[in-house]
Amino acid sequence: VPPAPEPPEPEFFAADARTGAMPIQIYIDGQARGKAYLFPHPTTPNLSLQAFNHLFGRSVYWVPADGATVRLFTGGRSLLTRDFTIVQGRLWLQLSPALQESLGVQVSAYSDSLMYFSTK
Secondary structure (H helix, E strand, C coil): CCCCCCCCCCCCCCCCCCCCCEEEEEEECCEEEEEEEEECCCCCCEEEHHHHHHHHCCCCEEEECCCCCEEEEECCEEEEECCEEEECCEEEEECCHHHHHHHCEEEEEECCCEEEEEEC
């Protein structure tokens, strides 16, 4: 199944003030990974799939499953989720605790301008 196309973007983190996302400094396993635009939340942040792949070194892609779900493909596995939204044509993951578990990541701390993740 071919991946759903993501619109081209001139910069990797193309989200900006038009999306309502905020630039947040991201740390993964204690290492700074740079800023990414996301919708911050202490337990369920929203992060574009493209930024997720870049930050976590993944190659997750998606295909629509029906009007309310998408199928995420990651490392030879797939999973159905409703924890997403489409913003300006891009898939944004609503990183609920269940989706974090499935993807092997976890929000470990959050402040106004910093978000810390750990990987499993």
